[in-house]
Amino acid sequence: MCAQPVDMSFRYRFIGALIATVLLRAVGASSQTVAAPAQSPAAITGQVTDEVDAAIPGATITLAQEGTASRTTVSQEDGRFSFVNVVPGPFRLTVSVRGFALFEQPGVLAAGDTAMLLPIRLTLAAGAIEVNVVPDRTEVAERQIKQQERQRILAIIPNFNVSYDPHAAPLNPRQKFQLTWKTLTDPTQFVAVAISAGIQQARNDFTGFGDGLGGYGKRYAALYGTEFTGTVFGHALFPALFKQDPRYFYKGRGSTRSRIGYAISRSVVRTGDNGRAQPDYSRILGHLAAGAISNLYYPPENRHGVGLTFSNAGLAVAGAAAGDLLQEFVWKHVTSHAPK
Numbered sequence: 267m268c269a270q271p272v273d274m275s276f277r278y279r280f281i282g283a284l285i286a287t288v289l290l291r292a293v294g295a296s297s298q299t300v301a302a303p304a305q306s307p308a309a310i311t312g313q314v315t316d317e318v319d320a321a322i323p324g325a326t327i328t329l330a331q332e333g334t335a336s337r338t339t340v341s342q343e344d345g346r347f348s349f350v351n352v353v354p355g356p357f358r359l360t361v362s363v364r365g366f367a368l369f370e371q372p373g374v375l376a377a378g379d380t381a382m383l384l385p386i387r388l389t390l391a392a393g394a395i396e397v398n399v400v401p402d403r404t405e406v407a408e409r410q411i412k413q414q415e416r417q418r419i420l421a422i423i424p425n426f427n428v429s430y431d432p433h434a435a436p437l438n439p440r441q442k443f444q445l446t447w448k449t450l451t452d453p454t455q456f457v458a459v460a461i462s463a464g465i466q467q468a469r470n471d472f473t474g475f476g477d478g479l480g481g482y483g484k485r486y487a488a489l490y491g492t493e494f495t496g497t498v499f500g501h502a503l504f505p506a507l508f509k510q511d512p513r514y515f516y517k518g519r520g521s522t523r524s525r526i527g528y529a530i531s532r533s534v535v536r537t538g539d540n541g542r543a544q545p546d547y548s549r550i551l552g553h554l555a556a557g558a559i560s561n562l563y564y565p566p567e568n569r570h571g572v573g574l575t576f577s578n579a580g581l582a583v584a585g586a587a588a589g590d591l592l593q594e595f596v597w598k599h600v601t602s603h604a605p606k
Contacts, residue, residue, distance in 0.1 A: 309352055309379075337349060473567070487563070525595070533584070553582040557576075
């Protein structure tokens with residue numbers, strides 16, 4: 267039997283097709299290995315606060331990543347900020363705001379992750395804030411009052427209503443009443459009224475009060491009542507209402523003539539709480555009010571109407587001028603605890 271001849275061309279075509287199929291599959295597998303799937307973008311959110319957890323608006327937050335341009339945002343009113351479409355991988359945040367130390371925070375983002383950072387607490391920068399402790403003017407006035415309440419003529423008679431500081435802090439209404447009450451309740455005040463009532467008794471002034479101990483008591487009460495109302499109105503109530511300072515401000519400088527003129531003028535001129543000289547409504551109205559009220563408790567035969575009230579007010583102003591002259595030239599030299 268004879269063998270059949272082999273078709274060599276068919277064999278070569280079959281081998282070629284087989285090799286081509288293997289190569290195509292190898293190329294396909296290789297391309298699948300090289301092409302990596304695209305990664306989803308990430309995001310960052312956070313809040314900027316101070317050391318007591320108060321939000322800091324307007325802080326500048328910078329996001330830096332290797333291979334990409336830096337991005338910047340600003341914190342909102344509640345201190346919050348955010349970055350979206352962030353490339354996954356390592357990052358660094360830098361937070362800066364005036365007055366606070368620079369803050370940096372590194373981190374790593376996974377694909378599709380939203381990093382919610384803990385609050386970023388900034389600390390004050392060294393030397394960023396200068397603290398000036400300035401006492402409140404009420405506190406300054408309070409210390410000045412304490413000093414004035416130690417002032418006594420011959421270490422006995424109160425000399426509380428004079429300030430030896432020409433630029434003393436103004437008094438608030440409470441302090442004006444405080445200084446006035448201190449004067450009215452000082453023991454020497456009751457002694458002075460007692461002596462004056464005794465003189466009135468000896469001269470038989472205000473005969474309607476009568477004689478004896480009862481008459482003396484009525485004179486004492488009337489005299490103290492007039493002194494009390496005049497002082498309260500002239501040194502506390504009206505000064506609080508008109509914003510005027512009830513104190514005499516010692517001049518102590520200049521020629522004798524200028525000091526005399528200054529002292530006399532203070533009987534009708536008073537320093538306002540704004541530091542400017544003003545007509546002394548407080549003293550004048552205070553004396554008028556005290557005179558009018560005294561008609562309620564003085565004997566009818568000693569009440570002489572409005573004319574006497576204005577006359578007494580004028581005498582009180584003249585007495586104030588004399589007292590201010592003594593303040594300017596005499597009392598400081600014999601007043602204990604007066605500034606030198």
